[in-house]
Every structure is written in structure tokens, then in C-alpha cells.
Amino acid sequence: EVQLVESGEGLVQPGGSLRLSCAASGFTFSSYAMHWVRQAPGKGLEYVSAISSNGGSTYYADSVKGRFTISRDNSKNTLYLQMGSLRAEDMAVYYCARGEGTTVKTRSFDYWGQGTLVTVSS
Amino acid sequence: DVVMTQSPLSLPVTLGQPASISCRSSQSLVYSDGNTYLNWFQQRPGQSPRRLIYKVSNRDSGVPDRFSGSGSGTDFTLKISRVEAEDVGVYYCMQGTHWPLVTFGQGTRLEIK
Numbered sequence: 001e002v003q004l005v006e007s008g009e010g011l012v013q014p015g016g017s018l019r020l021s022c023a024a025s026g027f028t029f030s031s032y033a034m035h036w037v038r039q040a041p042g043k044g045l046e047y048v049s050a051i052s053s054n055g056g057s058t059y060y061a062d063s064v065k066g067r068f069t070i071s072r073d074n075s076k077n078t079l080y081l082q083m084g085s086l087r088a089e090d091m092a093v094y095y096c097a098r099g100e101g102t103t104v105k106t107r108s109f110d111y112w113g114q115g116t117l118v119t120v121s122s
Numbered sequence: 123d124v125v126m127t128q129s130p131l132s133l134p135v136t137l138g139q140p141a142s143i144s145c146r147s148s149q150s151l152v153y154s155d156g157n158t159y160l161n162w163f164q165q166r167p168g169q170s171p172r173r174l175i176y177k178v179s180n181r182d183s184g185v186p187d188r189f190s191g192s193g194s195g196t197d198f199t200l201k202i203s204r205v206e207a208e209d210v211g212v213y214y215c216m217q218g219t220h221w222p223l224v225t226f227g228q229g230t231r232l233e234i235k
Contacts, residue, residue, distance in 0.1 A: 044228050044229050045163075045214060045216070045226040045229075046226075047225070047226075059222050061222075095170055095171070104222075105221045105222075106224075107153075107157075107159035107176075107177075107221065108173065108216070108218050109216075110176075112170040112171050112173075113170060114169075114170050115170050
């Protein structure tokens with residue numbers, strides 16, 4: 001059974017940093033690109049970042065470019081999102097999601113984690 | 123960006139009755155490989171999104187056959203033939219054709235009347 005379990009939930013002041021993790025199991029992690037999608041409280045879904053299966057390619061939405069860094073450790077079956085210079089508008093539940101295939105160019109997300117909440121407030 | 127517009131945004135339905143959600147894109151979702159990358163996701167209260175349909179009409183494993191997807195080009199529809207209590211939640215369409223500008227619809231909240 002495919003499982004994605006996010007962690008790293010926290011309250012951060014504006015301008016602060018936080019690292020999210022997503023532990024994967026039930027599939028060959030190193031064979032899939034992985035993605036982060038976020039959902040602000042009471043709002044819809046926003047595509048944030050992607051990383052190819054071998055970590056060689058990444059993508060960032062303009063809203064987070066230069067502030068967030070996506071990475072992965074295939075030996076630990078874990079995906080990361082290092083978030084910096086956090087703003088109020090970054091407050092959201094962050095979901096990791098599996099893409100279809102090895103490249104960042106996913107057309108869909110077939111499995112999602114349960115999400116982890118990032119609160120940005122002074 | 124490709125704008126995905128869903129309607130209605132709120133959908134009260136009587137148990138056992140059909141339901142239909144529309145999703146329209148601001149640009150064609152037909153990709154150069156001939157596929158149309160339109161997905162539907164269900165988000166039950168307090169849960170993460172779950173994919174129901176991919177490439178317009180392909181049901182994911184474990185998805186009841188009362189769910190069906192149809193459409194082409196810029197107009198798509200998710201239909202539930204007979205709504206059950208477990209179908210309560212928010213439904214999102216999502217286009218993957220124009221990666222990296224992956225976009226979601228605003229969501230349609232289905233509730234039992």
C-alpha cells in the first residue's frame with residue numbers, strides 16, 4: 001500500500017524558516033518524481049514544487065521561487081521542502097504527492113499524503 | 123495561466139439522486155501527444171485529496187463505478203449516478219496538460235440535502 005506521511009508542522013514567525021518532510025513507503029520511491037501542493041485555510045489547491053526521481057531536476061512556482069528548496073533522499077525514501085523567508089500567504093496545509101513517472105513534468109498526482117500545517121504568524 | 127472554472131460551487135443533492143459537476147478550462151487541454159490531462163479529485167471533510175478520474179474518463183482503482191468523467195477540449199463533467207453519504211466533500215478538477223502551470227478548479231462542495 002502506498003503511503004506518504006508528512007511531518008514538520010509548526011508555527012513560524014514571518015521571515016522564519018521551516019523544513020517539511022514526507023516519508024514514503026509501499027512503492028519504489030526512487031522511481032517517481034515527487035511534488036508539493038498546498039492548501040491555504042478554507043481555500044483551493046496550489047501547485048508548489050516538484051523534483052524528479054533522481055533529484056536532478058526541480059520546479060518551483062513563482063510564488064515560492066528563491067525562498068523554498070525541494071530535495072529528496074532516495075536512500076531514506078524521504079522528500080523534503082525547506083521553506084525560508086516565510087510570509088503570511090505561505091500559511092497552508094502542505095501535501096506531498098506522487099507524480100506519474102520519473103520526470104518533474106507530471107500530468108497528475110495519483111497518491112497524496114495527509115498533509116502538514118504550516119502557520120505563519122507573529 | 124490556464125483558468126479552471128467549476129460550477130456549481132455548492133451542490134446539495136438528495137441521497138440516491140444523480141449529481142453533475144462542470145469544469146471548463148480557459149484553453150484546450152488536448153496535449154501534443156493526443157491525450158487530455160484532465161483529472162478529478164475528491165476531498166472528504168478533514169482528509170487529503172484522492173484522485174478519482176484521470177485523463178478525462180479513467181477511473182482509479184477502488185473508485186466506485188457510480189463516478190464517471192466525460193468531456194473534451196475545454197468542457198468536462200464529473201457525474202455521480204446515485205449519491206451516497208460517503209460522497210460528501212469537495213470535488214476539484216485539475217489540468218496537467220499545461221505543466222508546469224498545473225491548475226485546479228475552485229472546488230465544488232457536495233452536500234446531502
